[in-house]
Amino acid sequence: MKINFLVNKRPVTIDGSPVRRLVDILRIDLRLTGTKEGCGEGSCGSCVVLMNGNLVNSCLIPAFKLPDSEIVTIEGYAQSKEYTDLKQALEDAGAFPCGFCSSGIILAAGNLLAENSSPTEAEIREALSGNICRCGDYDSIIKGIRGVTAKPQSRRYGKTR
Amino acid sequence: MIAKQDFIADILPGDCLYGLTLRSEIARGNILSIKVPELPSGYKAVTAADIPGVNYIKYPGRMPCLAYKKVNFIGEPFLLMAGKDRAVLRELLKLIEVEYKEEEPFFLEGMKDRDNQRCRVLKRLSFSRGKIKESLKNAYQIVEADYRTVAQEHFYADTQGAVALWDGKSLIIHSSTQDPFALRHNIAGLLALNPRRVRVISPTLGCSLDGKLEPSFMLGGHAAFLSYATAKPVKMIYSREEDIACTFKSPGSCITHRTALDQEGKPLGIQVEITLDAGAYQLNSAHGLLKAALSACGGYNCPNLEVKAQLIRSNRVPAGIFPGFGEAQSFFAMELHAARLTEIAHEDPARWKHRNLLKRGDILPTGGKIREDAGGLPVLEKVVAISDFSRKHAAYNALKNRRESIANTRNPLRGIGLAVCSKGIGYQGEDHGDNGCTVNVRLELDRRLTILTSIVDNELESSRIFKQIAARILDIEPEKITIAPVDTANVPNSGAASSVRTLTVVFRLLEKCCLAIKKRRLTSSLPIKVRRSYKTPEEPGWDIESLRGSPYREYSWGATVLELEIDPVTLQPNCRGIWLAIDTGSIVDLLTEKLAVRMVKGMVIRALGYAASVEHEQSDLLHVLCPDEHYAVPGFMNLPPIEINFIGRGEARGIGDLPFSGVAPAYGAAVSQATGYYIDQMPLSPGIIQKYMEH
Numbered sequence: 001m002k003i004n005f006l007v008n009k010r011p012v013t014i015d016g017s018p019v020r021r022l023v024d025i026l027r028i029d030l031r032l033t034g035t036k037e038g039c040g041e042g043s044c045g046s047c048v049v050l051m052n053g054n055l056v057n058s059c060l061i062p063a064f065k066l067p068d069s070e071i072v073t074i075e076g077y078a079q080s081k082e083y084t085d086l087k088q089a090l091e092d093a094g095a096f097p098c099g100f101c102s103s104g105i106i107l108a109a110g111n112l113l114a115e116n117s118s119p120t121e122a123e124i125r126e127a128l129s130g131n132i133c134r135c136g137d138y139d140s141i142i143k144g145i146r147g148v149t150a151k152p153q154s155r156r157y158g159k160t161r
Numbered sequence: 162m163i164a165k166q167d168f169i170a171d172i173l174p175g176d177c178l179y180g181l182t183l184r185s186e187i188a189r190g191n192i193l194s195i196k197v198p199e200l201p202s203g204y205k206a207v208t209a210a211d212i213p214g215v216n217y218i219k220y221p222g223r224m225p226c227l228a229y230k231k232v233n234f235i236g237e238p239f240l241l242m243a244g245k246d247r248a249v250l251r252e253l254l255k256l257i258e259v260e261y262k263e264e265e266p267f268f269l270e271g272m273k274d275r276d277n278q279r280c281r282v283l284k285r286l287s288f289s290r291g292k293i294k295e296s297l298k299n300a301y302q303i304v305e306a307d308y309r310t311v312a313q314e315h316f317y318a319d320t321q322g323a324v325a326l327w328d329g330k331s332l333i334i335h336s337s338t339q340d341p342f343a344l345r346h347n348i349a350g351l352l353a354l355n356p357r358r359v360r361v362i363s364p365t366l367g368c369s370l371d372g373k374l375e376p377s378f379m380l381g382g383h384a385a386f387l388s389y390a391t392a393k394p395v396k397m398i399y400s401r402e403e404d405i406a407c408t409f410k411s412p413g414s415c416i417t418h419r420t421a422l423d424q425e426g427k428p429l430g431i432q433v434e435i436t437l438d439a440g441a442y443q444l445n446s447a448h449g450l451l452k453a454a455l456s457a458c459g460g461y462n463c464p465n466l467e468v469k470a471q472l473i474r475s476n477r478v479p480a481g482i483f484p485g486f487g488e489a490q491s492f493f494a495m496e497l498h499a500a501r502l503t504e505i506a507h508e509d510p511a512r513w514k515h516r517n518l519l520k521r522g523d524i525l526p527t528g529g530k531i532r533e534d535a536g537g538l539p540v541l542e543k544v545v546a547i548s549d550f551s552r553k554h555a556a557y558n559a560l561k562n563r564r565e566s567i568a569n570t571r572n573p574l575r576g577i578g579l580a581v582c583s584k585g586i587g588y589q590g591e592d593h594g595d596n597g598c599t600v601n602v603r604l605e606l607d608r609r610l611t612i613l614t615s616i617v618d619n620e621l622e623s624s625r626i627f628k629q630i631a632a633r634i635l636d637i638e639p640e641k642i643t644i645a646p647v648d649t650a651n652v653p654n655s656g657a658a659s660s661v662r663t664l665t666v667v668f669r670l671l672e673k674c675c676l677a678i679k680k681r682r683l684t685s686s687l688p689i690k691v692r693r694s695y696k697t698p699e700e701p702g703w704d705i706e707s708l709r710g711s712p713y714r715e716y717s718w719g720a721t722v723l724e725l726e727i728d729p730v731t732l733q734p735n736c737r738g739i740w741l742a743i744d745t746g747s748i749v750d751l752l753t754e755k756l757a758v759r760m761v762k763g764m765v766i767r768a769l770g771y772a773a774s775v776e777h778e779q780s781d782l783l784h785v786l787c788p789d790e791h792y793a794v795p796g797f798m799n800l801p802p803i804e805i806n807f808i809g810r811g812e813a814r815g816i817g818d819l820p821f822s823g824v825a826p827a828y829g830a831a832v833s834q835a836t837g838y839y840i841d842q843m844p845l846s847p848g849i850i851q852k853y854m855e856h
Contacts, residue, residue, distance in 0.1 A: 094759075100367040139762075
């Protein structure tokens with residue numbers, strides 16, 4: 001089954017089983033290894049990507065749902081100004097000691113900030129409720145996200161419709 | 162920030178095959194036959210019979226790398242298959258026909274199982290002091306209770322994996338291992354190679370540590386064997402489900418406490434019987450048993466005591482090294498028993514502990530003396546003050562006493578628990594990996610500095626601290642300091658990565674290397690190479706045979722208070738706050754308070770995950786588990802406020818496993834106060850709390 005879709009604004013065609021998972025297509029076929037697979041069952045948020053502007057766990061997305069969709073991975077989001085601001089703020093807050101959960105959390109945080117430029121702590125916790133950091137670094141992450149809230153957020157990256 | 166090609170799962174060499182594992186579906190029995198269907202070209206299956214070297218991993222006990230004819234736990238590997246497509250491999254594994262002859266397995270599920278005829282004792286330890294029989298005979302009251310913990314999952318961040326590349330002469334293996342040199346040794350034995358022909362490269366390890374020892378040797382051995390058999394690069398990554406079901410866990414335990422009390426509730430004698438479950442094979446569990454026995458009486462002072470400990474074999478997944486290995490089980494039992502004693506005495510737990518904790522000059526259970534200033538008292542006083550423990554404990558007792566029954570209340574059931582634990586640092590008996598631990602440092606011709614060690618602990622941000630130490634001593638800009646990648650071809654053996662070893666051995670060796678370079682910098686020509694190895698100090702104060710004396714060089718102390726409320730309808734506990742006071746020497750100066758706090762918080766969330774998780778029946782483990790059961794660790798929404806206070810006395814010691822030892826009993830004591838039932842097991846799901854109410 002041939003499937004055409006966009007990944008980080010570039011057209012991609014894959015040929016294979018319709019039930020292959022998006023996380024495998026990204027990591028193995030396209031070598032976009034910034035997306036991590038933590039649990040393989042949608043519980044930890046390590047494999048989060050943006051699909052048509054919405055956060056999804058890529059381990060739960062089969063290939064047959066991909067035609068004509070637009071996927072943004074952390075590698076694509078990293079080209080944006082929003083990423084640079086967020087990354088800096090998180091680093092300033094000393095977040096992510098091991099880094100395994102970072103791409104999922106950054107995408108979830110970026111998605112939140114695109115919709116709500118100055119979220120409260122409760123809103124941040126709710127927006128990141130699908131992500132787990134097993135280093136227990138939640139306070140630093142929240143502090144980092146709040147660190148960018150003073151700066152204007154312009155648009156939702158990757159949103160096409 | 163974007164971790165590219167860092168973790169083991171991100172490594173994918175060209176022309177790479179994948180490896181999958183076929184595992185036993187029975188807990189105990191013989192494999193009579195294995196029928197492998199005709200495999201497509203490029204797919205290969207191997208069994209123990211094909212292993213060219215010795216079929217076991219050793220660390221320091223042994224277990225088969227692949228089961229041969231006999232299986233001893235559900236999930237024990239006995240066949241490996243490699244091929245290009247993982248989906249095809251999964252289908253091929255399903256076509257393999259295995260005929261078993263099943264035998265009745267043995268599981269340690271309760272106290273009665275200790276007397277089961279199939280319960281095989283692997284090791285026994287015992288020691289005593291004073292006159293325990295007399296104290297029991299003369300007691301005003303004897304309080305006896307049994308406590309039970311089940312195996313605990315690690316909840317590490319990144320997946321277990323290995324990528325092996327055999328070129329016909331030598332093997333390179335990338336592995337998510339904490340101990341690259343032990344893995345090298347195991348693979349060399351498995352493939353009958355000189356260890357010099359095996360090179361282990363360890364990529365970034367996620368948090369947490371201790372889960373990447375024994376499993377990495379099994380998985381690394383399997384990937385290496387498949388690469389050897391197929392002459393192709395082979396990658397093996399465990400799914401989280403396979404990992405949780407089949408890799409090493411903490412040991413389960415059954416512990417009986419018998420305490421003789423005088424009229425004022427003061428312990429006259431403590432008698433403890435510990436049974437620790439090694440699972441199907443004994444690797445490091447004997448050391449866990451020793452740590453459990455040494456911690457059996459907690460941090461309390463008692464003139465008469467007796468400790469008997471035994472390690473037994475069962476048909477559960479083998480126990481492996483785990484934070485609080487043996488100690489956490491003992492502290493869980495002792496601290497919950499102490500909560501019971503204070504309840505019986507109608508006394509504030511904080512006051513009871515203050516009266517009975519070991520103080521400076523007191524005698525340890527094994528006969529040695531407490532050398533630190535004041536044992537656990539400073540952390541107890543601190544945590545009680547910052548949590549307002551005594552007032553809350555009295556208030557929740559009053560609420561409980563006013564309540565007619567749980568069924569008739571609409572208000573949350575409230576409870577608060579307190580636990581004080583210690584962690585022995587620098588074991589004085591046989592070596593457990595520190596001895597010979599080596600660090601190399603090179604000052605290069607271009608005046609750049611290279612630090613070489615096989616321990617780079619991501620959780621501890623050791624790379625950053627290595628650079629800080631070297632920069633401070635040698636006055637070099639951190640940018641000119643390089644940490645060599647962990648590769649057995651280049652770095653010395655620094656032992657297995659652990660935060661305690663990094664803090665108490667590796668940092669100190671690095672300091673010595675840098676000081677030696679500083680001394681020679683103006684007199685020797687470049688490059689200057691310095692090597693320093695750790696030698697365990699010989700202290701005559703500990704006799705391993707009789708278990709007499711001071712078993713550890715020093716102790717860290719920690720006190721935990723945990724407050725929770727339980728929904729009276731769903732019985733779901735909701736943790737409202739956790740307070741910790743920790744005395745690990747001047748650790749904050751070394752790590753920065755922020756990093757030390759983060760390390761402790763990481764351990765607290767994993768310990769909380771265990772306390773609130775659901776116990777699995779062994780027979781269910783190979784079947785699909787509910788996601789919530791996999792990921793019981795708290796997330797952004799349900800992580801309670803955690804306040805951590807460090808009390809620095811003396812040289813920096815390891816934080817070690819203090820949060821693991823303290824959170825579970827504090828959680829149990831809080832549930833006990835909230836419900837009014839004596840809690841004697843861990844974990845504690847709403848279903849388990851319901852059972853307490855029914856029985």
